[in-house]
Amino acid sequence: MPWLKRFCHYAAFVVPLIAVSACVVERVPPRGSAALQVVPDPAAVRRGEYLAHAANCTACHTAASPGAAPFAGGGKVPTPFGVYYGSNITPDVATGIGAWSDDDFLRALRHGVSPSGGDYFPVFPFTSFTLMTDRDVLDLRAYLSTVRPISQANRPHDAAFPYNSRALLGLWRALYFRPGPLVPDPAGSPEWNRGRYLAEAVAHCGECHTPRDLLGGRDETRHFAGYQMSGPDGFAAPNISGDPVHGIGAWSPADIAGFLQTGIKPDGDVVGSRMGEVIEGTSHLNATDRTAVATYLKSLPATH
Numbered sequence: 662m663p664w665l666k667r668f669c670h671y672a673a674f675v676v677p678l679i680a681v682s683a684c685v686v687e688r689v690p691p692r693g694s695a696a697l698q699v700v701p702d703p704a705a706v707r708r709g710e711y712l713a714h715a716a717n718c719t720a721c722h723t724a725a726s727p728g729a730a731p732f733a734g735g736g737k738v739p740t741p742f743g744v745y746y747g748s749n750i751t752p753d754v755a756t757g758i759g760a761w762s763d764d765d766f767l768r769a770l771r772h773g774v775s776p777s778g779g780d781y782f783p784v785f786p787f788t789s790f791t792l793m794t795d796r797d798v799l800d801l802r803a804y805l806s807t808v809r810p811i812s813q814a815n816r817p818h819d820a821a822f823p824y825n826s827r828a829l830l831g832l833w834r835a836l837y838f839r840p841g842p843l844v845p846d847p848a849g850s851p852e853w854n855r856g857r858y859l860a861e862a863v864a865h866c867g868e869c870h871t872p873r874d875l876l877g878g879r880d881e882t883r884h885f886a887g888y889q890m891s892g893p894d895g896f897a898a899p900n901i902s903g904d905p906v907h908g909i910g911a912w913s914p915a916d917i918a919g920f921l922q923t924g925i926k927p928d929g930d931v932v933g934s935r936m937g938e939v940i941e942g943t944s945h946l947n948a949t950d951r952t953a954v955a956t957y958l959k960s961l962p963a964t965h
């Protein structure tokens with residue numbers, strides 16, 4: 662029966678092909694469709710908005726020009742290695758992240774990898790966001806899916822070689838990237854652990870206050886010991902370890918909690934520079950969370 666033979670040949674070829682493509686389709690889900698159709702849970706949106714304030718996503722993802730649309734990209738992020746611009750993270754499908762799946766978003770924030778598999782520059786503090794829980798990251802995603810979609814192309818970064826090369830980021834990651842999440846320390850109280858989570862993962866204090874080496878990796882042996890950033894947009898993020906002279910060892914927990922709300926230091930000075938933007942975010946923290954951050958900071962050893 663030649664037709665049966667032909668059919669069997671055909672089936673032997675086609676069936677595995679279908680099976681293989683089914684596997685491929687399953688492993689790489691079509692981007693975004695599910696995420697777009699689901700109306701996000703209002704409680705998740707509220708939690709996500711709270712975290713977005715604490716993490717200050719707006720500062721880097723919104724242009725400085727008056728009336729610039731929030732999260733539409735173009736926020737300038739000066740570093741000693743060049744000037745980078747935050748991307749459009751509104752739900753616009755073509756220029757924002759509207760077509761992303763939840764997994765795409767988790768990979769970006771927790772692993773610093775784009776949907777197409779490229780590495781992000783660590784100026785995007787995924788190096789701290791990796792410490793967040795999946796649930797918190799998905800809450801951020803839920804919130805961002807409710808902001809107004811804006812069509813605006815991403816602004817190219819302005820950095821010279823090698824700091825403009827994504828190809829070299831694999832090496833950087835191998836040297837410095839330690840994936841999270843942050844594991845709660847059973848020796849610390851729930852309040853201390855909450856403060857640690859907010860400071861290290863969400864509000865990423867160490868991204869500015871921990872010194873960096875020549876390749877831009879944080880020197881964790883001098884955690885929170887301050888970082889003097891050179892260049893035209895340079896700033897000095899002071900020592901915020903427990904050092905009584907150079908750090909904030911002399912500040913009381915109430916001083917720190919009040920500072921995170923108002924930006925006013927114990928000596929009456931108002932903080933400026935990039936810390937002003939940070940306070941803009943931390944001023945939205947509730948009193949319990951501000952106190953938790955203070956408790957955590959007060960527990961840190963003095964580092965010169």
Ligand code: HEC
Nearest residue numbers: 716717718721738745746747748769775781782784785786
């Ligand atoms: C210190 C500045 C800074 C902060 C704070 C920041 N980002 Fe970004 N983000 C960037 C930069 C710069 C890029 C572009 C990185 C690149 O091109 O490799 C980026 C990229 C991204 C991307 C990838 C966008 C794309 O189109 O590929 C997402 C998603 C993102 N950020 C979300 C967030 C969220 C959510 C927050 C708050 C939890 C946040 N970012 C906070 C600077 C920042």
Ligand code: HEC
Nearest residue numbers: 860864865866869896897898899901932933934935936939
């Ligand atoms: C985007 C960079 C950046 C981030 C993130 C950041 N800071 Fe700062 N911080 C600064 C800069 C810059 C200054 C100095 C501001 C000035 O000189 O007015 C500063 C100042 C301070 C001061 C005042 C110290 C003193 O002795 O005057 C404290 C306290 C502080 N930051 C705590 C924090 C905490 C806590 C976090 C995390 C919740 C944080 N910062 C996150 C950049 C940052």
